[in-house]
Amino acid sequence: MTRRSRKPWLKRLFPAPLLSLALMALWLLLNNAFSLGQWLLALVIAVAAPALTASLRPTPVSFKKPGVAWRLFWQVGLDVLVWNWRVLRATLRPAEHLPKGGFVIVPLDLRDPNGLAVLSAIMCVIPGTIWSELALDRSALLVHMFELEFAEEEIALIKSRYERPLMEIFES
Structure with missing residues (x-):
């Protein structure tokens, strides 16, 4: 028995x-x-x-490195303030100087579903960006950016500021 x-x-x-x-x-x-x-x-x-x-909640949350999470929290808060200012300035420009928005594809190394959920929340809370679509195999993310002057720099920024710390928190 x-x-x-x-x-x-x-x-x-x-x-x-x-x-x-x-x-x-x-x-x-x-x-x-x-x-x-x-x-x-x-x-x-x-x-x-x-x-x-x-x-x-299909996968249990494995939360590691609270110091990294704390730094990410403050980084996102600062980015919200900076991007609010950037979007305000851009919308107050004359019509011929309005920013050109567009979509960028961000290749992802992050695979943890909880980390991806946090990344989606971050991308939706930062003014001027929106998480649009995730590839079925979770290898790429489609993001719409309000002001897309330097696409490669924006992709590198998303990967370094948000994805890398989330990988440390959820996957290490």
């Missing part, structure tokens, strides 16, 4: 503890109420949401 391996009850109740904690905090902050009833509702959401969405 073989014994089935069972997860500890706490891991079954909270399959994604950080997500549960974040959902609880978000619920309490958005409701701006900290009564017992709100705490209980937050707990129900913190238990139910990760359990109900477990099938949407």
